[in-house]
Amino acid sequence: MPIIQPPDMANDTGRSLGDYYAIVIDSVGDGVIVVDREGVITLCNPAAEEITGFSRRQALGAVFEKLFSQETTLLEMVIKTIRTGITISDHENVVVRSTGKVKPVAVTCYPLMLASGENIGAILTLKDITYIRELEAAVRQADRLSTLGTLAAGLAHEVKNPLGGIKGAAQLLERELTRESDLREYTRVMIRETERIDHIIRELLDLASPRGLRLTPVNLHRVLGDILLLQKQAAAGRDISFSKQFDPSIPDIMADEEMLTRLFLNLIRNAVDAMGETGQLTVTSRVMSDYRMTQNERQSRMVAVEVADDGPGIPQKDLENIWTPFFSTKSSGTGLGLTICHKIVAEHRGMIKVESDPGHGTKFTVLLPLVQ
Ligand SMILES: Nc1ncnc2c1ncn2[C@@H]1O[C@H](COP(=O)(O)OP(=O)(O)OP(=O)(O)O)[C@@H](O)[C@H]1O
Ligand SMILES: [Mg+2]
DSSP: OOOOOOOOTTTOOSHHHHHHHHHHHHHOSSEEEEEETTSBEEEEOHHHHHHHOOOHHHHTTSBHHHHTTTOHHHHHHHHHHHHHOOOEEESSSOEEEETTEEEEEEEEEEEEEOTTSOEEEEEEEEEEOHHHHHHHHHHHHHHHHHHHHHHHHHHHHHHHHHHHHHHHHHHHHHHHSOTTOTTHHHHHHHHHHHHHHHHHHHHHHHHHSOOOOOOEEEOHHHHHHHHHHHHHHHTTTSEEEEEEEOOTTOOOEEEOHHHHHHHHHHHHHHHHHHHTTEEEEEEEEEEEEEEEEEETTEEEEEEEEEEEEOSSOOOHHHHTTTTSTTOOOSTTOOSOHHHHHHHHHHHTTOEEEEEEETTTEEEEEEEEESOO
């Protein structure tokens, strides 16, 4: 491809200047859409195609109001800028419903002005802020969990001692009973159930005051492979297929192996639970080339592990609650699994998110930095 130089403005023929500007606009990472005074779209760069889901061919020559008839906030901004010639920004309220998904965007609408000051249209710049919204949600979630965690830990401490007393008394009682006594059935239930509460309390205390990370180089694929093998055995007799799509280029990552095992075991168990008798579970790993986390002014590349199932999915109304301690829709679930997962990922400075399509399945994505 020929190298295009900035044209010599003085001797420019007009055509090369146009090419040059087109390349500049196409290279801008934010979406740019230009609308003339009649509301007809006259320019649309590749980033705008990506954000809106409309191709340049669909957009050019189309009436903005028709193409974006659903996006009332966006429409109001364009109309107002064309009418008044003022610049309007909105980084909070605008969404674009592209390809079935609602994408939050930060928008600025500038007037398109001639040197004479005549207003001949509007320039829209659109920035996809899905990633920022996800981070904000993760921070809110972490805040909520830490408050709940502190509360739960206080409660756990209070319950631990009397529980020990109950278990001890039940054991004494059992010893007093003859081997044939029918009452033994009751003492056994008492002991078993106090042990169950004790397990929950230990998990809760762990959650509130974690022991800190024991970092070693971890072979992620071995950890995932081992869990899958065990779960396959546990699900024998059910028609569940397990598949793994691992990116072989992923090196060992610095992490706490025990905690990562717990994290992925929880996610994979949840997927297996959700699928019931038949289903397909897929675990995928890849390196995210464009996703970096800043840590102490250092950036770290991330690996993504996805655990996807084709089970019933999670209803929209439950999606917000699944990370909350004790939220469970299972008769024997404690509802601590995902709270623990969230905590483990946060401690590794990663991110966890869920996408669910009710009726079709659920996908949990864990992002972990390659180094800590
Ligand atoms: N893959 C999934 N598909 C459908 N629903 C899910 C999935 N994963 C989690 N859930 C929902 O989220 C809830 C909370 O999950 P979480 O792991 O925290 O608790 P649990 O599995 O119910 O109990 P446990 O503490 O034993 O893990 C589940 O009860 C279930 O309703
Ligand atoms: Mg669980």
